[in-house]
Amino acid sequence: MANPSNQSDQVKSTTSLLGQAIADRKFLVTAEVAPPKGSDPFHMLEQARQLKGRVHAINLTDSSRAVMAMSPLAASVLVQQQTGIEAVYQLACRDRNRIALQGDLLGASALGLCNILALTGDPVKSGDHKDAKSVFDLESVRLLKLIAKLNQGIDINEKQLANGGTNLLAGAAVDPQLGSWSGLVRRFERKLEAGAQFFQSQLITDFDRLDKFMHEVGNASGKPILAGIFLLKSAKNARFINKYVPGVNIPDSIIDRLAQAEQPLQEGIAIAAEQVKMAKDICQGVHLMAIKTEHLIPQILDLAGVEPIAQD
Template identity: 40%
Template sequence: MSAKNKFGEKILSGEFTVTVEINSPKGTDVFHEIKGLEQMVEMVDAVNICDCPMANMRMSPITTAHIVHELTGIEAIPHFTCRDRNIIALQSELLGAWALGIKNILAITGDPPQRGDHPHATGVFEVDSAGLVKLAKELNRGFDLSGNELRGSTDFIVGVACNPGAEDLNAEIDRLKQKIDSGADFIQTQPIYDPDVLLRFRDRTSNLGVPILAGILPLKSHKMAVHLNDKVPGISIPLKYIERMKKGPEEGVAIAMEFMEQILPYVNGFHIMPLGNTATAIELLNYIDTIKVRKVI
């Protein structure tokens, strides 16, 4: 592994690791999306760049990741979905990403096009996320998927997503094991709000030996809390938190802080999803700095 991949070295060594998530721009103004990152340079280990989330067209996450690293020095983790590329394009883009200095990726299957702003687009899905992990690891070995030797190999650190609150947790864990068997190096979870959900998941996966970063999505309103709890599969928000959100958005930050402190002993770090709110991200990152000392004592 390249010595320049500080995030990869840190997470693989078992150190407490923190990431934050941003979107690529809907257009060419990348600076609007990343302007808050310069305030987080000393606070985060890497920045996740979503890949056309919810199947809504945005700038290439590879391009955004390269710009983020060039302008801020923060390691980037572009998401790669299987929705928009066949196995030739996936390999080609991964090789290009490596040439641009990108050392980490998150392999995800991706939302179907029907959910997004181009519902008549054709989804590819030639492989799923486990297949994409295997593909990336073959490039690391110096070969393409057809067994042809490359002139120069990659050395990606490959992450995967999972949902600890999935309704069918057995099936979710089975899929996670497939990803790990394919070579996944770390896990970033979907948003969690209930400590019991995280603990149940940890009890079932503690033998997998892969670092887990818990997903933290601060609630912005009571309406958001109700919607996530009632309409989004796999997200369970304790009723006491939903009730507290009637007090205002500041309660969302307070709830996130309480939750992080509760689960601190059971995770390898946090993945913050601030929905573009730089102030919220910095507030949570400052709080993490105060509590993560307890993780290493």
């Protein structure tokens, strides 16, 4: 039987590969894979395997848009263990109080997960369980502060943890297209002060606004900003997103281009690749979202001229 103390040392010394890529100032590529609304992980794992060697990490979403799905903690462990690709465990405050958040974070660390994306969470009323009770005991900034405490070996009440602290790399979301510039800057700075080590953006369509954000705010932070790139499959898909996803405004020029294309999906791939190219000149990485068609992400990256990631 292995010595428990040795196992504990191994957990504490775990280093995020994403964190190493950040330290090496690589152009970062992450992608999003949604856990299933069911207990069979087969399709999720098959989609994730298509990304081997093309992404630094895969995000596992936490019941995105408040639509119930498999636990992102379980999904992250499955992806990491069965595909060999590092996971980013998305953790939302919507459904958990501070006791549950701390318990899940400690469990994640024990299971070998390193990367956390700290989120407030989409409102319950936008999802498929509208009668559920929201929690929101904390929000994303306070969750980031909580993660920093756990890394220091103390809980939210500053009581010592058994066997020292965690070694979690905390990230946060940012929306450079937010209507209020002052609100955007204030929220970003609060997350930075709370310990965010990387930022993944919401879906970007206004690259002039992204460029302004990077020049005036993002670059000075010293932390990588990954632009959110979404694979639009058709004009209908784009209109649906405009209608139902808060804060997104896909311009008519893109919708018209998709509508006029003989092969809308291929046109969507071309648009996403063009956006990746633009992001390469503006920020430190991209976060790719291709819901249920994650296997197309390598094609987008190839068109954009993003080389495969060297496997050590």
